[in-house]
Amino acid sequence: MLATAVNEIVSTKLNPNVVPHLHIWEWHIPLYLFLGGIAGGLLVITSVMIVLKRKFGIGPRDEGNGCPCLAVRIGSILSPTLLGIGMLFLFLDLAHPLYVWAFYTTIQPTSPMSAGSWILIAFFPLAILQAMLVNKRQLRDMNIELVNRVIDWTENHMTIVALMNAHIGVGIGIYTGILLSFFSARPLWSSSILGMLFLVSGISAAAALMLLLAPKDEKPIYSMIDANAIWIELMTVGLFVLGGLTGSANSHGAMMHLITGDVNLAGMSYMFWFWGIFIAAGLVVPLLLEFLEAAGVHIRFPNVAPVMVLLGGLVLRFLIVFAGQTYHTFV
């Protein structure tokens, strides 16, 4: 009679960071992962748009004087700005923020957080340079000596800068997922596809943001990028879920905890957040709306789809970070 057998563990452990379950990261980290993902996505999209236009003549019309279209110009500014805000949250999450310099006294190849802290620094010079180059007409009007010299020196190499930035953007996007996925002690996070999931989610959120900002004649291309990214994201999240369900008892249990979980997050269960908000409202519905719009159907509120995509991306980060902590440690 196995049913009556007991296995009960009573422990005197107190530590609130790990009892009754891991409790180390609250809203700062998911928000940072979301902003970092968008920043990476914006850098990828704007860089690819620049290269496509310069090398192949594909994309919206340039504004002239070497400046690309408006959405690329705004996106290039937003990318380092959003990452900067995200890093502020990351900084505020540290238990001892004044020791942040310690990240930059060493390179630890086995620590994704070490790699990440370096890639965050590597991101800024070229991302800011790109933001300057695509907005050089406005900057030249301001006539600041140093800025003029930087632009003079680099303006003929914008394609190379954009090519490098496309890669750095991918690096940032993947890193936000890898940060979690190397923790083998946390079964939900311990999936190597999490890096890809966060990358495509970041790209689709970035495309949605550019779709919101772009003037009317530039919108179709971002709608197309967004729809494609959502497709890939749906496939990737499918693989993430199936990988968990078909995995060991640890992985299976953790995935069930996420997709059927009754743990309450801001008044709703994980299950509802995952299927209702993230999958349905954040991916499937906006995909349908963008598909219909591309097919010529008049959508009354065209901004609804991109806002839903952004919301879905934010919910994904919160869900993964929280559900990964509330599930029990690797056994």
Add this chain to the structure above:
Amino acid sequence: MSNKKNYGMVIDTRVCVACSACVYACKQENNVPEGYCRDWVVQETGGEYPKLTMENRSERCQHCDNAPCVTYCPTRASHYAEDGTVQINRSICTGCKACLAACPYDARFVNPEGFADKCSLCQHRIKQGLETACVSICPTGSLNLVDFNNIDQKTKQLLSGKVVYRQKEHAGTEPNLRWISASNKPGA
């Protein structure tokens, strides 16, 4: 005989009475803040009535030879010490909490003063030739400090012929805490 030490513990659960003296000795010795602990006592009951078994044991950081906290630490604050233990350099710990997430034993906590904290195996006492606070106070001799590179005769006898286990070995951590199972008790 090896000159290089590799300290760990052998914990004899047959004689542990779960008195928590190890917990409070540690708290006093290491100034562990209120509401936190570096070691703790677990009572595990299993089986089916009337054939129930119970094991009391003291637990703490396992001072792994392949410690995920060290692997993941971005600043080298968590590191392997000369004596084989895992230590934290407070002066470069940013409190990023990656080590807490990395530890399969949930042995760590964030000290309210802003650094990751855990059992140091009383490194400061070992350096003076003393045993750890928990070992020195254990009233039943359940706790034993052992250099696994030079296992002494007493420990060899203690381990001989017993069911001895390590926790979550399949995590690949090579932990340095060994428990003599309560199933070794006569009549268990």
